[in-house]
Amino acid sequence: MSALSLAWMLGRPGRGRRAPLLLTMGAYALVSALVLTVTAGALSFTRVDNELTGMYLMLAGLAVVLLLVPLAVLGAAAARLSARSQDTRLSTVRLLGGTPSLVVGITILESSATALAGALGGVLLYAAAAPAVGTVHFQGSAIGSAMWLAPGIVALVVAAVALIAAISAAVGLRKVIVSPLGVRNRTTTPKPRWIRAVVVAALIALVSLAFSMLSAFPSLAVILAVLLGGFALGLGALNLVGPWAVKVIGNAKLRKAEAPADLLAARMILENPAQAWRQVSGVAMTSFVAVVGGSGAALMNTAGAGSDPGSPDALLAADVMTGVLITLVASFISVACSTAITQAAATLDRADLYSGLHRLGLERATMEKARVGSVMAPVIGVGAGAVIVSGVLVFPLAGMAVIVAPISVGIILLTLLAGVLAVRGAVALTAPGGVPRPGNSG
Amino acid sequence: MIDANPAPHPAADLAVHPSPAPVLSARALRRAYGSTLALDGVDLDIRAGESVAIMGPSGSGKSTLLHTLAGIERPDSGSVLFTPANGAAREVTSLGETERSALRRGSFGFVFQSGLLIPELTAVENVALALMVNGTPRAAAMPRAAEWLAALGLGGLEERRIGQLSGGQAQRVAIARAQVTGAQVTFADEPTGALDSGTGAEVLAILMDSTVGRGNTLVMVTHDAEVAARCDRTIRLRDGRILAGHDPAPAAGSPRTAIPGTAK
Numbered sequence: 001m002s003a004l005s006l007a008w009m010l011g012r013p014g015r016g017r018r019a020p021l022l023l024t025m026g027a028y029a030l031v032s033a034l035v036l037t038v039t040a041g042a043l044s045f046t047r048v049d050n051e052l053t054g055m056y057l058m059l060a061g062l063a064v065v066l067l068l069v070p071l072a073v074l075g076a077a078a079a080r081l082s083a084r085s086q087d088t089r090l091s092t093v094r095l096l097g098g099t100p101s102l103v104v105g106i107t108i109l110e111s112s113a114t115a116l117a118g119a120l121g122g123v124l125l126y127a128a129a130a131p132a133v134g135t136v137h138f139q140g141s142a143i144g145s146a147m148w149l150a151p152g153i154v155a156l157v158v159a160a161v162a163l164i165a166a167i168s169a170a171v172g173l174r175k176v177i178v179s180p181l182g183v184r185n186r187t188t189t190p191k192p193r194w195i196r197a198v199v200v201a202a203l204i205a206l207v208s209l210a211f212s213m214l215s216a217f218p219s220l221a222v223i224l225a226v227l228l229g230g231f232a233l234g235l236g237a238l239n240l241v242g243p244w245a246v247k248v249i250g251n252a253k254l255r256k257a258e259a260p261a262d263l264l265a266a267r268m269i270l271e272n273p274a275q276a277w278r279q280v281s282g283v284a285m286t287s288f289v290a291v292v293g294g295s296g297a298a299l300m301n302t303a304g305a306g307s308d309p310g311s312p313d314a315l316l317a318a319d320v321m322t323g324v325l326i327t328l329v330a331s332f333i334s335v336a337c338s339t340a341i342t343q344a345a346a347t348l349d350r351a352d353l354y355s356g357l358h359r360l361g362l363e364r365a366t367m368e369k370a371r372v373g374s375v376m377a378p379v380i381g382v383g384a385g386a387v388i389v390s391g392v393l394v395f396p397l398a399g400m401a402v403i404v405a406p407i408s409v410g411i412i413l414l415t416l417l418a419g420v421l422a423v424r425g426a427v428a429l430t431a432p433g434g435v436p437r438p439g440n441s442g
Numbered sequence: 443m444i445d446a447n448p449a450p451h452p453a454a455d456l457a458v459h460p461s462p463a464p465v466l467s468a469r470a471l472r473r474a475y476g477s478t479l480a481l482d483g484v485d486l487d488i489r490a491g492e493s494v495a496i497m498g499p500s501g502s503g504k505s506t507l508l509h510t511l512a513g514i515e516r517p518d519s520g521s522v523l524f525t526p527a528n529g530a531a532r533e534v535t536s537l538g539e540t541e542r543s544a545l546r547r548g549s550f551g552f553v554f555q556s557g558l559l560i561p562e563l564t565a566v567e568n569v570a571l572a573l574m575v576n577g578t579p580r581a582a583a584m585p586r587a588a589e590w591l592a593a594l595g596l597g598g599l600e601e602r603r604i605g606q607l608s609g610g611q612a613q614r615v616a617i618a619r620a621q622v623t624g625a626q627v628t629f630a631d632e633p634t635g636a637l638d639s640g641t642g643a644e645v646l647a648i649l650m651d652s653t654v655g656r657g658n659t660l661v662m663v664t665h666d667a668e669v670a671a672r673c674d675r676t677i678r679l680r681d682g683r684i685l686a687g688h689d690p691a692p693a694a695g696s697p698r699t700a701i702p703g704t705a706k
Contacts, residue, residue, distance in 0.1 A: 257580065258579065258580050259574070260571050260574045260575045263563070263567060263571065263574065263580070264560065264562070264563070264571075267560075267562035267563050267567070268562050270562070271561075271562040352556070353558065353560065353561075356554065356556065356558035357558060357560070358543075359509070359512075359514045359546070359552065359554075359558075360546060360547070360552050360558065360572075361543045361544070361545070361546030361547030361548075361550070361575070362543075362547070362571075362575055363540070363543055363575070366575060
């Protein structure tokens with residue numbers, strides 16, 4: 001029997017799999033709608049032709065690329081959830097002699113089909129939101145009908161989402177072992193080393209130096225190019241230091257832990273800091289975008305306040321601020337979706353243990369508090385850390401922005417706070433429901 | 443906060459015999475899953491200090507009986523009276539979810555086939571957690587947990603994760619966790635089911651020593667007749683009923699004192 005027919009037979013939405021399937025499809029729908037919206041917004045910049053069009057397209061492209069990272073993380077998480085919710089079925093396929101590659105094939109097909117269905121839903125979502133998003137002003141006028149993408153581009157985005165889901169599924173499956181006796185996570189967990197922190201410190205020093213010389217650069221375009229270069233280096237630095245930083249946060253929490261929930265949360269973080277980092281890396285990235293992009297935009301707005309509001313430079317300043325806010329919102333929605341998916345998979349992973357611990361008398365509230373703590377401690381720690389690190393990176397810019405454009409900075413910080421709350425909401429959404437029922441084996 | 447149970451001293455020779463007072467009294471327990479009766483009017487008394495094995499074929503209701511006695515499940519009808527050594531008797535089935543959880547944490551211990559140990563925690567943390575959820579500060583819980591591990595032959599393995607322990611060692615951690623709070627009644631569901639015979643015998647000996655050997659009560663579901671033979675008496679279930687003649691009344695003076703346990 002082919003992987004395709006097996007995938008269809010095993011992947012039909014039964015009662016037990018409805019919740020994870022809907023969650024995964026919903027997540028793909030949201031992300032697809034976001035990608036379509038941002039792509040439409042990016043392409044809308046081609047409607048005005050002036051000396052800054054190239055700059056607009058570069059910034060819009062950067063926003064699109066930024067969204068691909070949480071999309072890939074989401075895809076890998078969705079694949080893991082898919083494998084977990086298929087646990088018994090995939091194990092049975094293996095037990096009956098199915099090869100590991102057949103299982104990979106089934107999972108990839110199912111993930112792609114789920115992503116495709118989600119992406120098609122995303123197209124509807126994008127179409128529903130387009131009139132509202134079209135009222136956003138860029139380059140001095142509303143985006144309007146430019147929000148409507150050509151059907152070919154929509155099809156391309158839908159196909160790309162399904163393809164990324166397939167690739168992420170294959171990558172995600174490397175993290176689990178599907179054996180004839182069940183599905184379990186691979187236990188090899190790389191331990192982050194302190195040397196990463198040293199490399200990152202050197203990178204920060206380098207970028208800080210470049211940024212401190214910004215005033216020496218003659219044009220806005222060069223300044224933006226330096227900012228973007230620093231931005232890319234900063235993101236790389238964040239990914240290097242991330243797992244190590246999460247480990248430090250986990251160790252600090254472990255030392256202070258007095259309540260059972262804190263002890264559990266700390267150990268859950270330390271079990272696999274790299275995985276905990278992946279879950280919150282979007283928060284770090286978004287915080288970084290918020291500080292670097294936000295500071296730049298706030299200053300550009302202030303600098304352009306005296307000039308002709310219709311001039312390309314003044315419009316660019318206002319548009320960068322709008323773009324930063326949109327990227328923040330889109331990025332946080334992706335992060336919240338990834339968190340929901342990852343937590344749903346984790347809850348399925350631990351269903352037997354949760355049920356068993358409840359039988360032993362451990363309150364659900366304790367287990368839930370531990371689960372929330374294991375996500376939110378890294379989110380808050382990493383988010384705050386990213387804000388501080390990026391603040392140091394662009395210290396002159398950030399400092400000036402706080403002084404001369406406090407309202408803009410305040411808006412950015414509020415958006416960050418709303419994003420953290422969105423992640424918290426996603427964790428709450430995936431709380432194990434009801435009191436676990438004991439089995440009746442005998 | 444409850445008092446931590448001191449670890450057993452290797453030199454202690456506690457020849458404890460069951461007292462006549464029932465610590466658990468079940469009356470007319472009925473529990474149905476759809477059209478299947480898992481418990482069909484079970485009456486049972488279990489005295490403080492005795493060990494009772496519950497046997498029966500799959501689907502006979504033995505796990506349901508264990509869960510109902512322990513307050514994990516509520517029966518459709520009937521009652522379970524728990525009479526602690528120092529304290530007022532409590533009707534378990536009438537307690538709310540939170541109260542039953544508290545009862546399980548404080549007065550009962552559990553050893554299941556799968557161990558149900560938390561993989562992220564170390565061995566000593568798994569044991570200490572049982573004290574911490576009852577309000578013992580971590581600083582006091584950790585050394586007490588380590589004492590229990592040492593007493594059960596796991597000295598030096600305190601910082602190991604559960605995945606780094608053998609099946610027998612993990613089950614000893616589960617026993618330490620069940621006993622560290624001073625559980626008056628320990629419920630075990632196939633505690634040696636996943637172990638080879640040699641390791642199973644060792645784990646069973648440790649389980650008996652740390653429960654009935656200290657004057658506490660052990661209720662154990664098992665498929666293994668040799669394991670059941672180590673208990674003071676064996677109850678056999680079929681189709682949710684205790685089989686007549688399979689709740690033997692021990693001879694006077696022996697630990698197997700007669701206990702009324704009837705089938706309907």
